[in-house]
Amino acid sequence: MASLSPLAPKTQVVLAPLDGVRLASHACGLRYQGRTDLMIAELAAGTTVAGVFTKSLTASAPVLWCREALKGGGARLVVVNSGNANAFTGQAGVASVRRTVEVAAKQCGCKPEEVFIASTGTIGVPLDDSKITEAFGAAFGGLAVDKWSDAAKAILTTDTYPKTATRTARIGGVDVRINGFCKGAGMIAPDMATMLAFVFTDATLPAAVLQELLAKGTVKSFNSITVDSDTSTSDTLLAFATGKVSHAKVSGPKDPALRDFRKKFEDLLLDLALQVVRDGEGASKFVKITVTGAASARAAKTIGMAIANSPLVKTAVAGEDANWGRIVMAVGKSGEKADRDRLSIRIGGVEVAHNGQVVAGYDEAPVTAHMKGTDIVFEVDIGVGRGKATVWTCDLTHDYIDINGSYRT
Amino acid sequence: MASLSPLAPKTQVVLAPLDGVRLASHACGLRYQGRTDLMIAELAAGTTVAGVFTKSLTASAPVLWCREALKGGGARLVVVNSGNANAFTGQAGVASVRRTVEVAAKQCGCKPEEVFIASTGTIGVPLDDSKITEAFGAAFGGLAVDKWSDAAKAILTTDTYPKTATRTARIGGVDVRINGFCKGAGMIAPDMATMLAFVFTDATLPAAVLQELLAKGTVKSFNSITVDSDTSTSDTLLAFATGKVSHAKVSGPKDPALRDFRKKFEDLLLDLALQVVRDGEGASKFVKITVTGAASARAAKTIGMAIANSPLVKTAVAGEDANWGRIVMAVGKSGEKADRDRLSIRIGGVEVAHNGQVVAGYDEAPVTAHMKGTDIVFEVDIGVGRGKATVWTCDLTHDYIDINGSYRT
Numbered sequence: 001m002a003s004l005s006p007l008a009p010k011t012q013v014v015l016a017p018l019d020g021v022r023l024a025s026h027a028c029g030l031r032y033q034g035r036t037d038l039m040i041a042e043l044a045a046g047t048t049v050a051g052v053f054t055k056s057l058t059a060s061a062p063v064l065w066c067r068e069a070l071k072g073g074g075a076r077l078v079v080v081n082s083g084n085a086n087a088f089t090g091q092a093g094v095a096s097v098r099r100t101v102e103v104a105a106k107q108c109g110c111k112p113e114e115v116f117i118a119s120t121g122t123i124g125v126p127l128d129d130s131k132i133t134e135a136f137g138a139a140f141g142g143l144a145v146d147k148w149s150d151a152a153k154a155i156l157t158t159d160t161y162p163k164t165a166t167r168t169a170r171i172g173g174v175d176v177r178i179n180g181f182c183k184g185a186g187m188i189a190p191d192m193a194t195m196l197a198f199v200f201t202d203a204t205l206p207a208a209v210l211q212e213l214l215a216k217g218t219v220k221s222f223n224s225i226t227v228d229s230d231t232s233t234s235d236t237l238l239a240f241a242t243g244k245v246s247h248a249k250v251s252g253p254k255d256p257a258l259r260d261f262r263k264k265f266e267d268l269l270l271d272l273a274l275q276v277v278r279d280g281e282g283a284s285k286f287v288k289i290t291v292t293g294a295a296s297a298r299a300a301k302t303i304g305m306a307i308a309n310s311p312l313v314k315t316a317v318a319g320e321d322a323n324w325g326r327i328v329m330a331v332g333k334s335g336e337k338a339d340r341d342r343l344s345i346r347i348g349g350v351e352v353a354h355n356g357q358v359v360a361g362y363d364e365a366p367v368t369a370h371m372k373g374t375d376i377v378f379e380v381d382i383g384v385g386r387g388k389a390t391v392w393t394c395d396l397t398h399d400y401i402d403i404n405g406s407y408r409t
Numbered sequence: 410m411a412s413l414s415p416l417a418p419k420t421q422v423v424l425a426p427l428d429g430v431r432l433a434s435h436a437c438g439l440r441y442q443g444r445t446d447l448m449i450a451e452l453a454a455g456t457t458v459a460g461v462f463t464k465s466l467t468a469s470a471p472v473l474w475c476r477e478a479l480k481g482g483g484a485r486l487v488v489v490n491s492g493n494a495n496a497f498t499g500q501a502g503v504a505s506v507r508r509t510v511e512v513a514a515k516q517c518g519c520k521p522e523e524v525f526i527a528s529t530g531t532i533g534v535p536l537d538d539s540k541i542t543e544a545f546g547a548a549f550g551g552l553a554v555d556k557w558s559d560a561a562k563a564i565l566t567t568d569t570y571p572k573t574a575t576r577t578a579r580i581g582g583v584d585v586r587i588n589g590f591c592k593g594a595g596m597i598a599p600d601m602a603t604m605l606a607f608v609f610t611d612a613t614l615p616a617a618v619l620q621e622l623l624a625k626g627t628v629k630s631f632n633s634i635t636v637d638s639d640t641s642t643s644d645t646l647l648a649f650a651t652g653k654v655s656h657a658k659v660s661g662p663k664d665p666a667l668r669d670f671r672k673k674f675e676d677l678l679l680d681l682a683l684q685v686v687r688d689g690e691g692a693s694k695f696v697k698i699t700v701t702g703a704a705s706a707r708a709a710k711t712i713g714m715a716i717a718n719s720p721l722v723k724t725a726v727a728g729e730d731a732n733w734g735r736i737v738m739a740v741g742k743s744g745e746k747a748d749r750d751r752l753s754i755r756i757g758g759v760e761v762a763h764n765g766q767v768v769a770g771y772d773e774a775p776v777t778a779h780m781k782g783t784d785i786v787f788e789v790d791i792g793v794g795r796g797k798a799t800v801w802t803c804d805l806t807h808d809y810i811d812i813n814g815s816y817r818t
Contacts, residue, residue, distance in 0.1 A: 058741030058749045088737040090750055090766035123734025124767055233741050311720070311805075312813055319814025325532025328497040332467030332642050340467045341499055357499035358533055396720075398807050404721055405728025 005160045007278035007286045007374055007394070013164045015148035015179045019202045020044035020242025023147040025154035026139040028131045031083030031121055036154040038135055041078040041198065042108065042143050047242045049075035049116065050211035052218050054235035060087035061097045062117045063234060069113045073207030075240055076110035078198060079117045079132070080155050082183075086119040086127040087233040096129040103133040107140050118196050118236045120157055120183065152181035155196055158403055159183050163275040169203075169264035172248030172257045176203035178268050182237075184227070184276030197222065197237040197272055203261065204243040205250055212253035213265055214239045221269035224301065224391045226308045227280035277392045282399030285317050286375050292388040293381040299336040300389035303382065306334035307391075314396035320371040322364075324352050327380060342383030349377065414569045416687035416695045416783055416803070422573045424557035424588045428611045429453035429651025432556040434563035435548040437540045440492030440530055445563040447544055450487040450607065451517065451552050456651045458484035458525065459620035461627050463644035469496035470506045471526045472643060478522045482616035484649055485519035487607060488526045488541070489564050491592075495528040495536040496642040505538040512542040516549050527605050527645045529566055529592065561590035564605055567812060568592050572684040578612075578673035581657030581666045585612035587677050591646075593636070593685030606631065606646045606681055612670065613652040614659055621662035622674055623648045630678035633710070633800045635717045636689035686801045691808030694726050695784050699799045702791040708745040709798035712791065715743035716800075723805035729780040731773075733761050736789060751792030758786065 021043060025036040051070045053063050069075075079100060086093045097117055105112045119127065152162035164181045182197030205213075214237065222237060248257055278286055289307050294300035307313055307330040316323035324345045331338050341356035348370025351359050370376065430452060434445040460479045462472050478484075488509060495502045506526055514521045528536065561571035573590045591606030614622075623646065631646060657666055687695055698716050703709035716722055716739040725732035733754045740747050750765035757779025760768050779785065 054741075055744075056738070056741035057744070057747045058737050058752070085734075088734055088749060088752075088762070088765060090764065092766060123737060124762065125734075126767070233738055311809070315810050315813035318810060321814065325494075325497060325534075328467050328532060329465070329642055332463075332465035335464075335466070338466045340497060343467070343497075353497070353533065355499065356497060357501060358535070396810065398810055400720070401724050401727060401805065401807055401810070404724035405730065 003160065005279045005283060007283055008161045009275065009278070012162065013166060015164050015166050015181070017145035018177055018179045018200055018242070019244035020047060021200050022143040022145055023151040024139045024142040024144065025147065025150040026135045026142070028081065028135045030081055030128070030131055036150065037082045038132060038139060039080040039151045039154040040139050040143065041151065043076050043078070043240055044242045044244060045076065047075050047240050048073055048205055048207040048210055050207060050214040050239045052214055052237045054232055056233045058088060058233050060085055060119065060234045061089065061093035062086055062119045063236060064094070065097045065101065066116050066118070066236060066238070069116060072113045074114050075116055076114040077104055077108050077116065078238065079104050079115060080196065081119050081132055082155050082157050083121040084119060084125055084127045085121045085123050085234050087123045089124065089126050092126050096127050100129045100132055103136060107136050116238055118234065120155065120196055120234055123233065148179065148181070155183045157183065158281055159279050161279060163272055163279065165268045165271040165275070167264040167268045169261040171203055171250065171261050174245060174247035176201055176245045176247065176261065178265055180268050180272050182272045182276060184279060195232050195235055199239040199268065201239070201241050202244040203241050204245065204247060205241040209250055209253045210239055210241050213258070213262060217266040217269045221266065221273040224389070225273050225277045226305060226391065226393050227277065227283070274392055277394055280394035281403045282397040282401070283394030284374070284397050285395040287317055287378065287393050287395065288376070288390065289378045289380065289393070290388070290390045291380050291382065293383045293385060294387035294389070295337040295385040296387040297389055298387070300387040301391065302336050303331055303334045303338070303380070304389050304391035306330045307378065307380065308393035311396055314393070317376055318395040318397045322347050322352065322367045322371050327378060331380065331382065337384050338382050339384055344381040344383065346379040347371070347377070412569065414688045414692060416692055417570045418684065418687070421571065422575060424573050424575050424590070426554035427586055427588045427609055427651070428653035429456060430609050431552040431554055432560040433548045433551040433553065434556065434559040435544045435551070437490065437544045439490055439537070439540055445559065446491045447541060447548060448489040448560045448563040449548050449552065450560065452485050452487070452649055453651045453653060454485065456484050456649050457482055457614055457616040457619055459616060459623040459648045461623055461646045463641055465642045467497060467642050469494055469528065469643045470498065470502035471495055471528045472645060473503070474506045474510065475525050475527070475645060475647070478525060481522045483523050484525055485523040486513055486517050486525065487647065488513050488524060489605065490528050490541055491564050491566050492530040493528060493534055493536045494530045494532050494643050496532045498533065498535050501535050505536050509538045509541055512545060516545050525647055527643065529564065529605055529643055532642065557588065557590065564592045566592065567690060568688050570688060572681055572688065574677045574680040574684070576673040576677045578670040580612055580659065580670050583654060583656035585610055585654045585656065585670065587674060589677050589681050591681045591685060593688060604641050604644055608648040608677065610650050611653040612650050613654065613656060614650040618659055618662045619648055619650050622667070622671060626675040626678045630675065630682040633798070634682050634686045635714060635800065635802050636686065636692070683801055686803055689803035690812045691806040691810070692803030693783070693806050694804040696726055696787065696802050696804065697785070697799065698787045698789065698802070699797070700789050700791065701797040702794060703796035703798070704746040704794040705796040706798055707796070709796040710800065711745050712740055712743045712789070713798050713800035715739045716787065716789065717802035720805055723802070726785055727804040727806045731756050731761065731776045731780050736787060740789065740791070746793050747791050748793055753790040753792065755788040756780070756786070
């Protein structure tokens with residue numbers, strides 16, 4: 001693992017056991033030496049599942065499998081390996097998934113379509129799944145309720161720290177819990193930015209309700225972050241509800257009883273998503289971009305992402321340069337409605353541009369100080385409507401180039 | 410000027426005088442010290458003009474002026490400054506353009522709408538146009554037919570070499586000539602990639618014909634290159650026909666007599682555009698990406714640009730890594746029709762992936778050697794149709810970050 005990101009959270013959240021989930025990790029030697037690369041989560045009978053996946057048209061074999069398996073609505077196992085993405089491996093990749101799922105289902109005593117699978121790592125190299133299936137005996141033997149930390153570590157690739165989050169929510173007066181962990185690092189972009197994320201709750205939720213909560217919760221979390229605009233072929237976000245806590249039956253996704261749960265669930269998704277940004281490859285600055293006054297919320301998000309993905313904006317942030325002119329450029333290239341002479345920009349709370357012009361004599365000292373910090377805030381008002389959105393990204397640094405110029409070697 | 414790009418052409422093309430054009434350059438001290446930053450081209454009475462501009466919705470004041478002036482169809486002067494883009498300068502920027510154009514028109518004895526203006530450099534800083542207009546006396550006094558090289562240098566910003574090209578074409582048995590120069594470097598992306606380019610011919614062409622030739626010629630040249638996906642607010646490509654050579658009257662843009670001229674004109678545009686890529690900020694590799702078998706030509710270009718703009722592809726090229734998996738990723742994120750299992754990829758002429766899988770045992774030695782060179786060729790066959798396109802880009806290097814992390818300081 002590379003040296004810890006300077007933006008890493010000060011403390012690592014430790015996940016407590018969650019009823020209905022047992023975890024294990026193992027070192028299969030798929031690519032990495034001296035570390036685990038296989039994670040298994042075993043789920044109680046009756047667990048429901050929801051998923052959101054990459055929109056890539058060259059999606060990996062594991063993603064195609066999960067999309068199909070999701071139709072059953074139930075899950076008993078999650079099998080995840082790091083080191084090899086099993087993506088662009090043709091029919092061999094499809095066969096590899098099939099073999100892995102079948103051996104896992106037999107080991108667990110469940111149906112193949114109750115097994116969810118995800119792979120992350122190098123693209124285009126056939127996955128030697130025998131290394132995984134041969135490790136199942138030992139791995140399943142190690143399943144335990146307190147292995148959350150080990151599980152969160154086993155799925156990492158170029159991440160510099162494990163990403164975990166937990167929340168407690170109330171449904172109909174009863175406490176339920178939510179645990180989640182994920183991995184990110186590079187190839188992080190809109191439309192499933194996360195690469196891999198797994199969220200578990202002991203609440204009792206029909207699969208359709210969980211799916212609705214997950215799809216909505218993704219919009220303002222994982223789909224509002226970007227590291228480098230590149231979209232992985234393997235992005236997978238799965239949520240599981242073990243149903244181990246009994247509470248009043250939930251009638252549907254809009255049931256008022258879900259209000260607190262939805263809030264905590266979305267909060268946890270955002271927490272995980274922002275941890276991904278804070279561990280963006282080579283990141284030295286965390287950047288929050290708020291766009292207001294756009295023609296619509298969708299337009300605001302498009303503009304925010306155009307700013308967040310601009311190499312010129314990102315290198316200016318890395319250089320601690322309050323170069324708001326490049327923000328204007330990015331607004332212009334977004335293709336969304338804008339008026340040069342109504343645009344206003346704040347950096348670190350200080351208005352630097354107003355109605356399309358530099359604010360004469362604005363105080364540069366606090367802006368300069370803000371740019372030297374690690375948490376950068378850009379507020380852009382387009383001045384043409386009421387649409388707003390917030391997106392998050394990191395800067396583009398020499399380390400990003402070092403990490404990605406030598407990934408395979 | 411930074412040290413010369415390693416991809417710079419071996420020799421600099423010297424432009425010979427072209428009937429109807431006189432040029433001058435001057436040092437106004439707008440931003441740079443010890444170099445020229447003002448270029449003036451004086452055009453013979455009767456010169457026609459055509460233009461293509463940035464699609465940015467926050468276009469600069471000079472671009473807005475040129476778009477309007479273009480409606481007149483005639484041109485007598487081109488005034489270009491470097492160091493300050495006069496972009497996002499609000500109504501002050503508009504007034505600055507107006508003052509500059511009026512003083513220039515008076516100096517030349519023409520109408521304001523026959524003056525074309527372009528500015529490149531820092532965004533968002535009010536332009537002190539008095540420095541330009543006060544220099545007009547000296548600058549106009551220096552107009553001469555042999556100042557092409559000086560003119561090409563005066564418009565540069567972070568470019569490491571002037572970009573020039575010349576062609577001779579025949580219209581109805583008569584030789585005509587075309588001279589062009591341009592600047593680029595950063596903020597180079599689809600839909601007017603050039604920043605600034607100026608092309609002059611002594612042919613006799615109605616403005617409407619010249620406009621049609623320019624618009625069509627831009628598609629496969631300046632609009633098929635990208636350095637960093639960022640779109641300037643100032644991109645401007647202007648073409649002028651002085652009408653100093655008499656040849657058979659051209660009836661329209663499809664006149665068969667224009668066949669050779671069109672070919673040479675488009676060839677010159679591509680020549681200039683590729684010089685821009687070869688001088689991309691921090692570029693150490695020139696990358697040609699050919700996409701075939703896409704659903705349409707438009708789809709092929711979208712896919713090509715998704716590959717060309719992918720930070721992960723660009724850093725892999727910088728790292729001399731034949732990482733075709735990232736090419737697959739970029740195809741997938743383009744949003745265009747693709748079939749993972751029909752995709753084939755050649756690097757340096759060697760097929761590394763076929764029908765969605767790595768070509769077992771392909772010879773890595775020539776591929777590795779190719780990646781160590783400076784001119785990289787990717788050929789991607791999508792396998793779903795007959796659409797094709799070629800785009801050009803450069804790699805993403807540490808130097809790009811150095812140049813852009815400290816541009817204003």
